[in-house]
Amino acid sequence: MNGFSFWTIWLRNGRVWKKNILATLIGNLGQPLLFLLAMGYGLGRDMAEVEGLTYLQFIAPGLVASAVMYSAALETTYGSYTRLTVQKTYEAILMTPLGVVDLVLGEIVWGASKGVLAAIIMLLTLPLFGVIPSPWVVALLPVLFLSGMFFSAFGLIMTALAKNYDFFNYFTSLVITPLFLFSGIFFPVETMAPPVRGILELLPLTPIVSLSRILCYGRFNEPILLKLLGSLLATGCAVWLAGYLLRRRLIQ
Amino acid sequence: MSSVRQFILGEGQGIGYSGAMLQATSQQEPAPAAPGSQTVVSVTGLTKRFGERLVVDNISFAIQRGQCVGFLGPNGAGKTTCINMLLGLVEKNAGEIRIFDLETPRFHREIKARIGVVPQADSLDPDLSVEENLRTYAGYFRIPRRLARERIEELLHFFALHNRRDEIIEHLSGGQRRRLLLARALINEPQLLILDEPTIGLDPQARHLIWERLAILQAQGTTMLLTSHYLDEVSRLSRQVLILDHGQVVVQGEPRQLIMDFVGLEVFEVDGTAAELDGLEASFKQCDARLERVGDKLYVYAREDCSRLVKVLGEAGSWVRRPANLEDLFIQLTGRSLREA
Numbered sequence A: 001m002n003g004f005s006f007w008t009i010w011l012r013n014g015r016v017w018k019k020n021i022l023a024t025l026i027g028n029l030g031q032p033l034l035f036l037l038a039m040g041y042g043l044g045r046d047m048a049e050v051e052g053l054t055y056l057q058f059i060a061p062g063l064v065a066s067a068v069m070y071s072a073a074l075e076t077t078y079g080s081y082t083r084l085t086v087q088k089t090y091e092a093i094l095m096t097p098l099g100v101v102d103l104v105l106g107e108i109v110w111g112a113s114k115g116v117l118a119a120i121i122m123l124l125t126l127p128l129f130g131v132i133p134s135p136w137v138v139a140l141l142p143v144l145f146l147s148g149m150f151f152s153a154f155g156l157i158m159t160a161l162a163k164n165y166d167f168f169n170y171f172t173s174l175v176i177t178p179l180f181l182f183s184g185i186f187f188p189v190e191t192m193a194p195p196v197r198g199i200l201e202l203l204p205l206t207p208i209v210s211l212s213r214i215l216c217y218g219r220f221n222e223p224i225l226l227k228l229l230g231s232l233l234a235t236g237c238a239v240w241l242a243g244y245l246l247r248r249r250l251i252q
Numbered sequence B: 001m002s003s004v005r006q007f008i009l010g011e012g013q014g015i016g017y018s019g020a021m022l023q024a025t026s027q028q029e030p031a032p033a034a035p036g037s038q039t040v041v042s043v044t045g046l047t048k049r050f051g052e053r054l055v056v057d058n059i060s061f062a063i064q065r066g067q068c069v070g071f072l073g074p075n076g077a078g079k080t081t082c083i084n085m086l087l088g089l090v091e092k093n094a095g096e097i098r099i100f101d102l103e104t105p106r107f108h109r110e111i112k113a114r115i116g117v118v119p120q121a122d123s124l125d126p127d128l129s130v131e132e133n134l135r136t137y138a139g140y141f142r143i144p145r146r147l148a149r150e151r152i153e154e155l156l157h158f159f160a161l162h163n164r165r166d167e168i169i170e171h172l173s174g175g176q177r178r179r180l181l182l183a184r185a186l187i188n189e190p191q192l193l194i195l196d197e198p199t200i201g202l203d204p205q206a207r208h209l210i211w212e213r214l215a216i217l218q219a220q221g222t223t224m225l226l227t228s229h230y231l232d233e234v235s236r237l238s239r240q241v242l243i244l245d246h247g248q249v250v251v252q253g254e255p256r257q258l259i260m261d262f263v264g265l266e267v268f269e270v271d272g273t274a275a276e277l278d279g280l281e282a283s284f285k286q287c288d289a290r291l292e293r294v295g296d297k298l299y300v301y302a303r304e305d306c307s308r309l310v311k312v313l314g315e316a317g318s319w320v321r322r323p324a325n326l327e328d329l330f331i332q333l334t335g336r337s338l339r340e341a
Helices: A006-046 A055-084 A089-094 A100-129 A137-161 A167-182 A194-202 A206-217 A225-250 B003-012 B017-029 B079-086 B108-112 B130-140 B145-159 B174-183 B204-219 B230-239 B255-262 B275-283 B307-314 B325-334
Strands: B041-049 B053-064 B069-073 B092-098 B100-102 B115-118 B193-197 B225-226 B242-244 B248-253 B266-270 B291-294 B296-302 B320-325
Touching: A006 A100, A006 B130, A006 B204, A055 A089, A055 A100, A055 A137, A055 A167, A055 A206, A089 A100, A100 A137, A100 A225, A100 B248, A137 A167, A137 B100, A194 A206, A206 A225, B041 B069, B041 B079, B053 B069, B053 B092, B053 B225, B053 B242, B053 B248, B069 B230, B079 B092, B079 B193, B079 B225, B100 B108, B115 B174, B115 B248, B130 B145, B130 B174, B145 B266, B145 B307, B174 B204, B204 B225, B225 B230, B230 B325, B242 B255, B242 B325, B248 B255, B248 B325, B255 B325, B266 B307, B275 B291, B275 B296, B275 B307
Parallel strands: B069 B225, B069 B242, B115 B193, B193 B225
Antiparallel strands: B041 B053, B041 B092, B092 B100, B242 B248, B266 B296, B266 B320, B291 B296
16 A cells, blocks of 8 residues: 555545535634634724734734634544544544554645635635735745644544543633634734743744745745744644544554 | 346346255355465454453454354454454454454555455445445545446445435435445455444345345355344354354354254243243153243253154143244353343
């Protein structure tokens, strides 16, 4: 078997997704677009510029990154948990030549793909709000894919540990929502007091938000290498842990 | 898949069970000790513990090519754990499993590419249609698209699902879902078919249809491992049974022979008051039989022809006389007490 067997799991998820395309897109894009409207347009009209951008311009790239996070994390929690338990999809898959590694990669790459699709749609709507991305935005897509893999893996870790759906309330309330609020989407992390800034910069979404802003407007006002390497490392660890925990749950 | 094609041609002829056919096939079975390629599954000293609990205790058995082995035992006897170890879904603590002469779990991919599994719980993709379910599963086996399409066509006909191909799983009846699970298990033309309670919860019509299809596959030489609590189902399909209890193999062999050895020739079931049954017990002493009292019932397991006792019984309330069967053997070897208690 070659290393791309996980692709067949991606195709399976895609086949199911095609049937509910509208519901999932609205679910994943509704929140970031509404935030862009309310905060960027509503609140931002009367606000001073931040880092040389209007408030709407300032928050738009971070909201794109948050759309990836929501899309990926929800897919591999509620979605994957349903496949693990109610639908017994994993059981069915493990009776074929595919193994746990294929399963984990298939789910994570699928979650990341959904995230990037949400990001692309959101980026395409930005001109409606008067935000015109630079050509560098193309380089943002692989970064968002990486972030999508991280949050898919994070979600899958939660799935491997979950005893029921209520468990995911912890994840959304204690992880996803704080990350949405404190990763520098709505305010510049750089202006915070040093200890707070240090903590916020270690959050997994923070480097992605600044990379999104940098690449969206092509303004390289911050070093990007460390942010990329950090995200890469975090993603690698999360994928490994997701594989380890899901294997422990599936193979007794 | 030519095998399935043969069936389609023969559909109208009502292929079913005939003693002659079973006889003929059983004569072609290899001797139990046949070496090498004739052995499809070979398990030696298999052991599994969940924490402190010993679930599978040093089990050894073999399945020969073309056999259908009935894998029996009360709930919790270790059947499902055993099957999951064959598939690499449960890690063994000790012992060796070889399937197609390959060691598992090391070669689980190669092995599972040649196995079909009908799981006890429905694991069909509820959002997908009948055909999409099969196409998706074919994808997992990396069956080329065109070949997959041909096989799906044949399987849909074989299991009488071709009129429901675009139906979403939710709209299928229990029998149709089971047939689809079977079709899915056959998508890779498996050399070994593992059936875990294949007809659980089905009406008699649906069960008979599945039995008929399984008999055809068997006549074509597919090796099968069947677990079921419907022992009449096992009697129909399996010419070898293996009874498991408390994680150990209690007995293994040809069902008719095992029934003769452990139960006897025929069974009398007699209802009556305690006094009546006491009286009857005395008369049955004249015959070579084992007696068992369960509540208001007397079971007489006769090892010889006890026709002469029919006269005695005629005066008793209600009674039946029937051939000894697999269920008697099962109860005899694993007891009457409930296991989940």
